[in-house]
Amino acid sequence: MNNNQDSVAAEPLIQIRGLSFRRGARIIFDRVDLDIPRGRITAVMGPSGTGKTTLLKLISGVLRPQAGSIKVAGQEVTTLSRSDLYALRKQIGMLFQSGALLTDLNVFDNVAYPVREHTDLSPALLRSLVLMKLQAVGLRGARDLMASELSGGMARRVALARAIALDPMLILYDEPFTGQDPISMGILTRLIAALNRALGLTSLVVSHDIHETCRIADYAYVIAQGKVIGHGKPEDLLASTEPMVHQFLSGEPDGPVHFHYPAVEYRDDLLADAS
Numbered sequence: 001m002n003n004n005q006d007s008v009a010a011e012p013l014i015q016i017r018g019l020s021f022r023r024g025a026r027i028i029f030d031r032v033d034l035d036i037p038r039g040r041i042t043a044v045m046g047p048s049g050t051g052k053t054t055l056l057k058l059i060s061g062v063l064r065p066q067a068g069s070i071k072v073a074g075q076e077v078t079t080l081s082r083s084d085l086y087a088l089r090k091q092i093g094m095l096f097q098s099g100a101l102l103t104d105l106n107v108f109d110n111v112a113y114p115v116r117e118h119t120d121l122s123p124a125l126l127r128s129l130v131l132m133k134l135q136a137v138g139l140r141g142a143r144d145l146m147a148s149e150l151s152g153g154m155a156r157r158v159a160l161a162r163a164i165a166l167d168p169m170l171i172l173y174d175e176p177f178t179g180q181d182p183i184s185m186g187i188l189t190r191l192i193a194a195l196n197r198a199l200g201l202t203s204l205v206v207s208h209d210i211h212e213t214c215r216i217a218d219y220a221y222v223i224a225q226g227k228v229i230g231h232g233k234p235e236d237l238l239a240s241t242e243p244m245v246h247q248f249l250s251g252e253p254d255g256p257v258h259f260h261y262p263a264v265e266y267r268d269d270l271l272a273d274a275s
């Protein structure tokens, strides 16, 4: 590798600087900086409603911020044209909690779907590719099952096979552990880590599931109230005495981070004229 290639490899795959995003009067992000290194699993954790899903939408260009820069593989997402965004999104696999499978298709066709959409592979190559992806998640034998026949854990693994179908450089995981029993949670956790290693992926996991997320993340950010309140290796964060980080990671309901969504005074609300 020459020096130039070295510096590209050392550059984070995602570099966020001064990100500010509001919804109406509500500030979701206030001048946030984040680096997501290549080849690693990075977690972004934070209380519910903090903006974790919003962050993934900003990174994939679904939402545009009011200010700041979001670079993915050197491309400034905030100003990309529609066609460049489309090309970039082809290189990003997404495993969203709500990203349900197409229930009227079987497992094979669900994984084949993005490949058919974006490539013109011959049926034989398509078959090999889909079987490879299903093998990677341990579900090659389930190829003929209908999506509606799968357990929640299996469905998530099929969605994972679909997310890696086009060999993305990056996978965005939105709450991948939600609703899983401990066994499928363990399978999924190991799978995310193994795929990241084996395929040389970069993974970004957003979750409020501290325990599972800390098990697989190489590095983690904690966000709350529009800011990054802490970042570091999971073991260092877990040992942090910084009050907001500690409150979140130890699951304490009271502390510097408020449990209530901003509201007018309770008393004033109750006494307000109902008409």
Ligand SMILES: Nc1ncnc2c1ncn2[C@@H]1O[C@H](COP(=O)(O)OP(=O)(O)OP(=O)(O)O)[C@@H](O)[C@H]1O
Binding pocket: 023, 028, 046, 047, 048, 049, 050, 051, 052, 053, 054, 055, 208
């Ligand atoms: N389409 C929308 N219109 C207006 N406000 C929204 C919209 N989507 C999300 N929000 C608000 O933006 C804030 C951040 O939402 P987001 O879903 O990103 O949080 P989150 O951290 O992913 O939450 P959770 O962990 O509960 O999924 C919340 O206050 C939410 O109410």
